[in-house]
Every structure is written in structure tokens, then in C-alpha cells.
Amino acid sequence: MSELFNRLQPYLDKSYALSAAFTLFGWDNSTGAPRDAIGNTSRAIEILSGEMYSTLINDEVKALLKDLSTEAEQEKLTFQEKAIVKNLNKDFKELQNIPPEEFSAFSALVSRAYPVWSKAKQENDFASYAPVLQEIITYAKKFASYNQKEGQELYDVLLNKFEEGFNMEIIDDFFAKLRTALVPLVHKISEKSNFISTECLHQSYDVETQKKFCRFLAEHIGFDFNRGVIAESEHPFTTELHNHDVRITNHYHQHQLDSAIFSVIHEGGHALYEMGVADDITMTPVGGGTSMGMHESQSRLYENNLGRSLEFWEPIYCKLQEAFPEQLHRVTPEEFYKAINHASPSLIRTEADELTYSFHVMIRYEIEKMIFQGNVSVDELPALWNQKYQEYLSLTPANDTEGILQDMHWSGGDFGYFPSYALGSAIAAQIYHHLETVMPVKKHLKEGNLMPIREYLKEHIHRFGKCKNTQELLMEMTGEAFNPDYYIAYLTEKYSALYEL
Numbered sequence: 001m002s003e004l005f006n007r008l009q010p011y012l013d014k015s016y017a018l019s020a021a022f023t024l025f026g027w028d029n030s031t032g033a034p035r036d037a038i039g040n041t042s043r044a045i046e047i048l049s050g051e052m053y054s055t056l057i058n059d060e061v062k063a064l065l066k067d068l069s070t071e072a073e074q075e076k077l078t079f080q081e082k083a084i085v086k087n088l089n090k091d092f093k094e095l096q097n098i099p100p101e102e103f104s105a106f107s108a109l110v111s112r113a114y115p116v117w118s119k120a121k122q123e124n125d126f127a128s129y130a131p132v133l134q135e136i137i138t139y140a141k142k143f144a145s146y147n148q149k150e151g152q153e154l155y156d157v158l159l160n161k162f163e164e165g166f167n168m169e170i171i172d173d174f175f176a177k178l179r180t181a182l183v184p185l186v187h188k189i190s191e192k193s194n195f196i197s198t199e200c201l202h203q204s205y206d207v208e209t210q211k212k213f214c215r216f217l218a219e220h221i222g223f224d225f226n227r228g229v230i231a232e233s234e235h236p237f238t239t240e241l242h243n244h245d246v247r248i249t250n251h252y253h254q255h256q257l258d259s260a261i262f263s264v265i266h267e268g269g270h271a272l273y274e275m276g277v278a279d280d281i282t283m284t285p286v287g288g289g290t291s292m293g294m295h296e297s298q299s300r301l302y303e304n305n306l307g308r309s310l311e312f313w314e315p316i317y318c319k320l321q322e323a324f325p326e327q328l329h330r331v332t333p334e335e336f337y338k339a340i341n342h343a344s345p346s347l348i349r350t351e352a353d354e355l356t357y358s359f360h361v362m363i364r365y366e367i368e369k370m371i372f373q374g375n376v377s378v379d380e381l382p383a384l385w386n387q388k389y390q391e392y393l394s395l396t397p398a399n400d401t402e403g404i405l406q407d408m409h410w411s412g413g414d415f416g417y418f419p420s421y422a423l424g425s426a427i428a429a430q431i432y433h434h435l436e437t438v439m440p441v442k443k444h445l446k447e448g449n450l451m452p453i454r455e456y457l458k459e460h461i462h463r464f465g466k467c468k469n470t471q472e473l474l475m476e477m478t479g480e481a482f483n484p485d486y487y488i489a490y491l492t493e494k495y496s497a498l499y500e501l
Helices: 003-031 035-056 059-068 079-095 100-123 126-146 154-162 168-190 207-221 257-275 292-306 317-323 333-340 354-373 378-393 419-438 441-446 451-460 470-478 485-498
Strands: 228-232 238-242 245-250
Touching (some): 003 100, 035 100, 207 317, 257 292, 257 333, 354 485, 419 485, 441 451
Parallel strands (some): 228 245
């Protein structure tokens, strides 16, 4: 037992409590707070963020971390305590370089930015959002520069924040490999654009009935409603206070059945990760997903590798037909399976098929690189966005709502996040390949029994939180580090079969 760690504990407890308050403010701002509330509420957030900063960034914590990092003290710590000290050391080094008044001001800014973005999206009014976005970019550049190492690219600082150990060189190579393998496949499929019909997905589907079915789907994959809730927001997301309070949101479209269905499975995958974090670390600095890429791997695994398989729908499609008999009574499970896997270039990332999804991520990645490496202005971003969509997907957004305003991430200052979506899809394919070697995945899906899958993931990934990084988890579970070849093989095999290539 370490007496020094016991002296650190009150700081950890207070930091967690303040973090929980931030989470609740964020949830409320996105789901239920009055539109005009944020102006005053942001002041409370600014004060709390100052308290959070001073709770961790002070001389006492600095001294404790230094002493706890010595070899003698490390021997007294448990595996979890060592991980906490390591994680806190990393956060301390990053935060101590940011002036406290700037940290507080930025927290208040992003709390104001979400409703501004949401309103701008609804009203197709990028001009009203542009000034706030410019402020956020200015802060992001400034904060990254504070932690920039000699010779390090500014954007690499942001990438490392979300996926430790990854940089532009690695991600450029990853995307180049995807382009080489997937572009020819997309071209072949585009020549058979009418081969699969999606008409069944675009009938009129009552939203309240969709909500009931989505609740069933969440339960089907293992979401525990005693420890979680579903609400509505403009952009679906997942957040948590701890492993017994995990919250997801969804968004419903009357004429797009698959949107809400796969959003709830996707967010449910995120939620299962957080619900699976071990009890003894859940309210600590390591009590959450280890990286954005690993987190996305869990949501994409459930949404795509499992949720878009024929085997997943075989035991439950009848329930969807019962919910919407008029629309689906003549649609077979095989026809539905093909419809939900139809591949075609589209404008909205969250609605993109598996095959073209990574192109949406590449576009955002390239624009972010231009923001942080070049001199592109905020006012140029809508036109640049449209240009990239035409270049990559031969499509041009009709307006900014379906263009540059479609994602919430930049309103939260989350630059460097988007590559994690593509990395997550690749990691998901690698994990899925491994699952098939250790259990009869398709048999479990056909039986409607996803619990063996959930428990295996909990045992090998979820329970560790941030105690192990992505590469360590992959090595220990699958026997190899990150390998995108599984992703390419998965997509090639699946879509070649679907389109009979």
C-alpha cells in the first residue's frame, strides 16, 4: 500500500466530481436545455473548469506524481494505480502548459458553441457559426503549440491526443492503402448501381414505433437500461458518468428507417464499452475507453460487422416486420440484408455505407491538415468541403447543412478525432476476425445470443479502461498489433459477394 497514493486520492475524487458535472452539463445542453439557457450556463461551466484545472494542476499534485513515479514507490502500487499515475502524469504535462484562464475560457466557449452549431445546421447558416468556429480553431492551435515538441508538426500533437502513437505519416500510409484497395472496388460497384434496391428503407416509418424498436435493439445487443438511458439529439452520441450511468442519444428520420437503427447499434457499442469498465477504476482517470480508435472499433464492430450481417437479423427481423407490417411484410430478410448494405457514394458521413465510409473520414482529415498546416480561412471551408466531396465521391452538397455543418465535432474543439473513425473500422475488422477463431460468432448471432460476444470483449478490452493502450490490447487479445489488412479483406469479400463481382 502506498501512503503517497492515498494522499493523491482526494485530488482524484474532486477531479472526478467536477468531470461528472461537466458531463451532465454537456448532456443537458445537447438533449434538453432551453436554447437560450447556454449564455448564462456557460458562466457556471467556466467557473467549474477553473476549479477542475486547479484541482490537478498544482504544486502538491506535481510533487506527489514525481515521488510516485520513482522505482521504490512504483513497487508499492497496484496495476491500476500505476496506470492512474501514468495517465495523470501525461495529462499534467499537457495541462500545466495551458494558462488556467485560457483553459476556463475555452471550456465556456465550447459549451456555447454546440447550440450555435445546432441552430446553424438547422437553418443552413454557416455564417452564424463561422465566428465561433474561428475562435475554437484559434484556441486549438494555441493549445497544441503549448505542447508541441521540437520538430513535431502541430497537427500531430492533436492526433496523438486521440490516438497515442499515431501521426500524419502513419495515417497517410493507412489511407493510401485504403485508397489503393477500395477505389477500384467502388468503381466496379458503381457500374451496378441498381443491382440492390433500398426502396424498402425509405417508406414512411412512424417515429414513435422506431423508438420502441430501437429500444429493443439496444437491449438485444446487451445495453442495460438499469444503468443507461436513450434520449434524442441532433447528432447521436454516447457519454457516461461511470459504468452505472451510461447515456446514448439517437435521431429519427421518418423516411429513413436504417438511420436510427444503426445509430442505436453504433452508440450501443460505445455504451457497452463504458458499461464494461471494471468497478474499481470506473471513477478514476483510467475509467473510460483507452483511445478514440478503440472506442470506435467497438461501435463499428456492433454496427457493421455484427449488425449488418444476415445472421444478426435472422432471429429478429420478424419483430421489425411486426412493428412495420405494411412497409415490410413482403420484404424478405435477404432483401432487407442487401438493402442495409447497399453501397453508393453519399453526402452524410453518419449515413454512409461501410465501403465508402472511409472516404468521408479522409475528406475531414485532409481539411484538418490544411487548417493546421496551411493558411486556409474559416470562410473558405464550405467551398473546400464541397470541392473535396466532388473529388472523392463525385458529389457536391446542395447546402452547408448537408455539407460542412453536418458534424458536431469541431464545435467541441475535437480536431484530430476524425481519423479514429477509420482506424476504428479497421480495428473492428481485426477483432471480428479474431472472434471467429475463438467462438462460433455466426451461430451466436443466429440464435439471437450476443452475450458471449459482449462478455469476451468485456474480458479482453472493456474492463481495462485506459490501463492498457490500443496496441497492447490488440497484441494480448489477437496476437498481433494493428493490421488494416483484415479491414480490406473484409470489405472486399463482403461487397464482392453482395454485388456478385
